[in-house]
Amino acid sequence: MTRTLHNCPAPAKLNLFLHVTGRREDGYHLLQTVFQLIDRCDTLDFELREDGLIKRGNAVPGVAESDDLTVRAAALLQSATRPSADGKPLGANIRINKCLPMGGGLGGGSSDAATTLIALNYLWQAGLSNLELMKLGVQLGADVPFFLLGENAFAEGIGEALHVLALPKRWFVVIEPGVSVPTAAIFRSADLTRDTKPVRITDFSNAPNGFGKNDLQAVAAKLFPPIAEAIKWLGKFGDARMTGSGACVFCSFESEREADRVLEQMPPQWKAWKAEALMQHPLAHLLNRNQELV
Missing domain, CATH: 3.30.230.10 (Ribosomal Protein S5; domain 2)
Structure with a gap:
């Protein structure tokens, strides 16, 4: 054994x-x-x-x-x-x-x-x-x-x-804005919209890059301004958005070289890193x- x-x-x-x-x-x-x-x-x-x-x-x-x-x-x-x-x-x-x-x-x-x-x-x-x-x-x-x-x-x-x-092979730049977000606080918020129209898998598959949004993002960004700041900065390079209930913010790129170029310009107040998509x-x-x- x-x-x-x-x-x-x-x-x-x-x-x-x-x-x-x-x-x-x-x-x-x-x-x-x-x-x-x-x-x-x-x-x-x-x-x-x-x-x-x-x-x-x-x-x-x-x-x-x-x-x-x-x-x-x-x-x-x-x-x-x-x-x-x-x-x-x-x-x-x-x-x-x-x-x-x-x-x-x-x-x-x-x-x-x-x-x-x-x-x-x-x-x-x-x-x-x-x-x-x-x-x-x-x-x-x-x-x-x-x-x-x-x-x-x-x-x-x-x-x-x-x-x-x-899903396609992609690279991601991820920013840790330096705050820890309690999931329960986001879902309890009166500002959270809970009526987004359901989509089909094929809707995403036909246009995976930049599809939809994160309905939790507006609430988390309002409660935790560093999230909003990270989204605004990373958004200069593509479709930046928050993952889950926060706090991390990411943007996808087709190549590692593109991700590296963004990391080279990263402001020093944030911890940031690149990651490759896994298939399994x-x-x-x-x-x-x-x-x-x-």
Whole structure:
């Protein structure tokens, strides 16, 4: 049995557009979006424990161990799997090497949770299928099933109704405006429009570059002026927009050279970086194996 997995990537996502089309009676918002995986990642290390304990091996500023989505994901998977041969549940030590900012709209916490489910499903030899992992993942957050899908997707519902989507190779420049945006505050805002007309996948596929908008952007930019400043500056080079509920702002380019030219002009007050579009999750080979084990 494999005992360790090191440097497991948890990639970021960008919302190429994000429309709020309604609101359910339970308060959840109905969305349409396209999720794009990029090669900017957190990385996680996993070590098998045979005493059933799940421990986080390092501190994550502002996140208690009991609240950490990786710890919660591991516990959820543990509850859904068979115990080891001696009747004891397997455990794990988890170390998180953060690169993605919290409150940035990049899906870092959800991606960390998904990578935990993928890695421990393999490490514990649990044998859950992709679909079974996704059913667990949605209990942790609406974005988690996307990262478990392993491919770029058009999403509907609260973000859990996913349709695989082929996207072109692109490069992105991403600005971290230096603020952390609480998602709940954006969705609670009275200024948020919730009636954007639904679109079809083909509407996006026929004109993917610059399609739609992010309905959350105006609210976040009003509450957090650095977001508006970043959008205005990056907008000089293309269709700059916010991802998710913020705070990160991005613009796409056809080549790495174009992205580099923008980065060379970046004002010093912002942390900024380039990322390449991914066609599939870096751990897709483990997802495929999960499916074969069913």
